[in-house]
Structure formats: C-alpha cells, structure tokens
Amino acid sequence: DVKVTQSSRYLVKRTGEKVFLECVQDMDHENMFWYRQDPGLGLRLIYFSYDVKMKEKGDIPEGYSVSREKKERFSLILESASTNQTSMYLCASSHEYTGELFFGEGSRLTVL
Amino acid sequence: GENVEQHPSTLSVQEGDSAVIKCTYSDSASNYFPWYKQELGKRPQLIIDIRSNVGEKKDQRIAVTLNKTAKHFSLHITETQPEDSAVYFCAARNYGGSQGNLIFGKGTKLSVKP
Numbered sequence: 001d002v003k004v005t006q007s008s009r010y011l012v013k014r015t016g017e018k019v020f021l022e023c024v025q026d027m028d029h030e031n032m033f034w035y036r037q038d039p040g041l042g043l044r045l046i047y048f049s050y051d052v053k054m055k056e057k058g059d060i061p062e063g064y065s066v067s068r069e070k071k072e073r074f075s076l077i078l079e080s081a082s083t084n085q086t087s088m089y090l091c092a093s094s095h096e097y098t099g100e101l102f103f104g105e106g107s108r109l110t111v112l
Numbered sequence: 113g114e115n116v117e118q119h120p121s122t123l124s125v126q127e128g129d130s131a132v133i134k135c136t137y138s139d140s141a142s143n144y145f146p147w148y149k150q151e152l153g154k155r156p157q158l159i160i161d162i163r164s165n166v167g168e169k170k171d172q173r174i175a176v177t178l179n180k181t182a183k184h185f186s187l188h189i190t191e192t193q194p195e196d197s198a199v200y201f202c203a204a205r206n207y208g209g210s211q212g213n214l215i216f217g218k219g220t221k222l223s224v225k226p
Contacts, residue, residue: 033213040121042201042218043156058213090155099144099205101214103155 003027006091006104013111019078021107023091030096032074033058034066037088037106046089049074050096081111114139116204118217125192126225133220135202136184142204145178145185146214151198159200160187192224 007022025032034046045058047066055066063085067075074093078085091104115138125131137145146161162169162176162185169176173192178185185204189196199221203214 040218042118043216045213045215048213099214100146100158100161101148101156103157105155 004091004093004102004104006089006107008107009105011107011109013081013109015082015111017081017111019081019109021076021078021089021091021109023074023076023093023104024072025074025091025093025102026072027093027095027102028071029093029102030071031094032068033092033094033101034064034074034076035090035092036060037090043090046076078109081109083111085109086111114142114204114206114215116202116215116217118202118220120220121218122221122223124223124225127192127194129192131189131192131196131222131224133187133200133202133222134184135186135204135217136182137204137215138183139204139206140180140183141206144205145176146203147174147176147187148201148203148216149198150201150219156201189222192222194224194226197222197224 033048049068092101143164148156150156175188202217
C-alpha cells in the first residue's frame with residue numbers, strides 16, 4: 001500500500017523558533033511536494049522537488065526552505081516561525097509520469 | 113500562470129440527489145484535470161481524473177466532463193450518499209513531461225443530508 005508519512009501530526013512552536021517538518025515516501029517516487037492548507041484558500045504549493053538535491057519554488061515560498069538529500073525524504077524548514085505560518089502542512093509525492101498525488105496525513109502547526 | 117476557480121464553495125444536498133461542482137481554468141495549455149476528495153480529518157485522495165483528449169469520464173456514481181473550448185470542467189455525483197460528504201478539490205496542470213504542477217481550486221464543501 002502506498003505510503004507517505006509525515007513525522008508530526010501536531011506541533012506547537014513559539015515565534016522565532018526553527019521548525020522542521022519531515023516527510024518520507026516508500027513508493028520510489030521522483031516528485032515530492034509541500035502544500036499548505038488553509039480554510040477557504042485550498043491547497044497552495046510551497047516548494048517541490050523533482051529529484052534528489054533539486055528544489056523549486058511554488059506559489060508561496062516566502063519564509064520556507066526545503067531539503068531533499070535522499071529520494072524518499074523531503075523536509076520543510078521554517079527558519080524563524082511566525083504566527084501567520086500557523087496552518088496545516090501537507091506533503092505529497094507522485095510518480096514522474098502518472099501525475100497522481102499521494103498525500104501524507106498532514107502536520108498541523110500552531111505558532112504562538 | 114494557471115489559475116483555477118471553483119464553485120460553489122459550499123453545497124448542501126439531500127441524500128439521493130445529484131451534486132455538481134464546477135471549475136474553470138485559465139491556461140489553455142493545461143491538459144490534465146484531477147479531482148480530489150478530502151474527508152474530515154483525512155488526507156486528500158484522487159477520486160477521478162480526465163485528460164484533454166477526452167470529453168467525459170465516468171466511474172460508477174461519479175463523472176467528470178471537460179469543455180476545452182470554454183476552459184471548464186465539472187464533477188457530477190449522482191445518487192449522493194452521506195459518505196459523499198467531504199471537501200472536493202479540482203485541479204489543473206500542463207502535463208508536459210515531469211514539469212508542470214497541479215494548481216488547485218479553493219475547494220467545495222459538500223454536505224449530504226440523510
């Protein structure tokens with residue numbers, strides 16, 4: 001069964017803290033994505049990666065960075081968390097050619 | 113870049129009725145249009161998709177139609193059941209090789225009343 005696993009379901013952090021969100025997929029997918037989900041705004045793409053050590057900005061990359069050192073792992077980093085980054089973060093992966101996104105369970109981040 | 117508009121934002125129907133959700137897109141080069149369903153507290157999952165060389169696709173009670181000239185596509189759910197209650201997202205992308213990302217609509221919250 002296809003699996004995308006996000007390391008933390010719920011996190012509470014303070015303003016200014018560095019935050020790491022980890023995502024691992026076991027499907028040998030080339031593509032990995034980080035989305036942010038907010039009520040009424042849908043799913044917005046933060047960053048994506050089509051290969052190891054490769055990253056590209058999505059629609060809302062400000063305040064975020066990513067790391068992909070291994071094919072199965074894609075990390076989202078908030079260098080200095082702010083309250084407006086309180087949100088649900090969804091990781092996803094897809095095969096290079098099929099296009100279907102497989103999502104993780106999500107990480108709900110609260111920044112106080 | 114691509115922009116996807118989705119309507120309505122909320123939809124309430126009686127069990128057994130049909131539900132229709134509509135999306136429009138802006139980039140005429142987009143050629144892949146999936147629909148994702150997200151039940152409360154769960155991850156989004158693909159329920160049906162259509163590519164631009166097809167005008168309609170059906171899978172049991174759900175169907176998707178595509179009008180490339182008008183740049184809109186719709187999700188049709190017939191004989192709705194309470195378990196159809198969820199948020200539905202449409203998306204579009206230019207499926208050129210491995211490039212091109214999915215652009216999502218803002219979602220439609222469907223409530224099916226027993």
